[in-house]
Amino acid sequence: MIAETLLATLLASLRPTLVPGEWVFVSVPRDSPVPAECAATVLEAEGRTLVLPRLKADQLGLEYDFVAAWITLEVRSSLEAVGLTAEVSKVLAEARISCNVLAGLHHDHLLVSVADAARAVETLQELSARHAQVPLSPIRLRAEEAADRPAILALVSEAFALAPATGLPVEGEPQEAAMLRHLWEHSAYLPGFSLVAESAGKVVGYVISTRGSADGLDLLALGPLAVAPRLQRHGVGSALVHESIHRANAAGERGIALRGDPGFYQRFGFVSAASLGVESPDPGWKEHFQLLPLALWPGGVHGAFTYAHQQERF
Ligand SMILES: CC(C)(COP(=O)(O)OP(=O)(O)OC[C@H]1O[C@@H](n2cnc3c(N)ncnc32)[C@H](O)[C@@H]1OP(=O)(O)O)[C@@H](O)C(=O)NCCC(=O)NCCS
Structure with a gap:
């Protein structure tokens, strides 16, 4: 069989397959015997690295930190193929899955944390x-x-693992997940405005709008909005916002407020809330506090926006 070098063809036929068992990296002296179960070995100045089934490492009393699942890309790739590893690493990095690549003569093999195995196969x-x-x-x-x-909490935690405002990793559970638990139990929760995007039976996107008000007028407060990192920039977030707007108009709502990046929300018609007479609950949010006047927007509104659940949030 001729090995494929055309990247698109390789990617189309990756066939990622999970090899049974758990695998570990251990280091032994360079002249140590290599156990028959060893799946890969690398000679380094510091010693010999072995990739072993975890059970074998335990039997031999060898120490390890990282416990990996083994994914083989069944596509037969040429050692001269350009870009395959980069593409695979890129999608896994976007899904925040760390990955170690081993190239065999016939196939590429990926070692990912056992906790990420199913997600990695799905992403590939x-x-x-x-x-x-x-x-x-x-x-x-x-x-x-x-x-x-x-599933929603897991998705939101994954989407907000990096803080949108800073791009820095968030320690522990993101505040948006805690916020949702609170909202779901609160009277501001509106079941018809808590929407999931589903693909193949899995939740891949989520948005919620809850009750808020300004100047005695009931409004909606949209957010958090989250899309699974591996599916971002494919229109899922936009579809959720459009559906929220559609449902709000159909329900006779007057307007939707939110805190978010105007670069994203202005495409749906959101404008600075202040320009419509609605002040932000936090003056520091400035133009990031936005409002979409719906079909029944009455005009002449003057007042500060309040979230019914009385907490600052997106
Ligand atoms: C922000 C988010 C919900 C967008 O959903 P998505 O499905 O990736 O977005 P879509 O594919 O529908 O829209 C893509 C468009 O939005 C733009 N976009 C996406 N995220 C953006 C952001 N944070 N700021 C500005 N623009 C953004 C893209 O550049 C793209 O623009 P284009 O169509 O002109 O190329 C998603 O990226 C996400 O979950 N991010 C992490 C959590 C988060 O930041 N939530 C929003 C808090 S306000």
């Missing part, structure tokens, strides 16, 4: 499907159900 399958021009499972928008909540 999606990369492959995009290049195979096989349509991904359609995205369906629907109201949240109680059973979705663990």
Whole structure:
């Protein structure tokens, strides 16, 4: 079989396959015997690195830190193929999955944390499907159900693992996940405005709008909004915002306020809330506090916006 060098063809036929078992990296002296179970070895100045089944390392009393799952890319790739490792690393990095690559003569092999194994395979399958021009499972928008909540919290934690304002990693659970737990229990919660985007039965996007008000007028407060990192920039976030606007107009709502990046929200018609007479709950938010006047926007509104649940939030 001729090894493929054309990147798009390689990506279209990646066929990521999870090898059973758990794998570890250990270091032994350079002249140590190599156990038969050793799947890869690298000679370095400091010693010999072995990649072993975890059970074997335990039997031999060898120390390790990282416990990995092994994913083989079944596509037969040429050692001269350009860009395959870069593309694979890029999508895994976007999904915040760290990955160690081993190149064999026939295949590439990826060692990822066991906790990330299923997500890594899914991410690679999606990369492959995009290049195979096989349509991904359609995205369906629907109201949240109680059973979705663990998946929503996991998604929101993943999407906000880097703080949007600074781009820096967030320690522990992002505040947006804690905020959601609070909102779901609060009277400001409006079930019809808690929406998930679903693909192949999985929650891949989420948005919530809750009750707020200004100058005695009931308004909606949108946010948090989150999309699974591996599917960002494919229109899912926009679809969720459009659906929120559609539902709000259909329900006779007057306007939607939010705190967010105007660069993203102005495409939906959001403008500075102050320009419509609605003051931000926090003056520091400035033009990041925005408002979308809906079809029934009455005009002549003058007052500060308050969240019904009385907490500062997105
Ligand atoms: C922000 C977010 C919800 C957007 O969803 P998405 O599905 O990735 O976005 P879409 O594909 O619908 O829209 C993509 C467009 O928005 C732009 N965009 C995406 N995120 C943006 C951001 N943070 N600021 C400005 N523009 C942004 C893209 O450049 C793209 O513009 P283009 O169409 O002109 O190329 C998503 O990236 C996310 O979950 N980010 C992490 C959490 C977060 O920041 N939530 C919002 C808090 S206000």
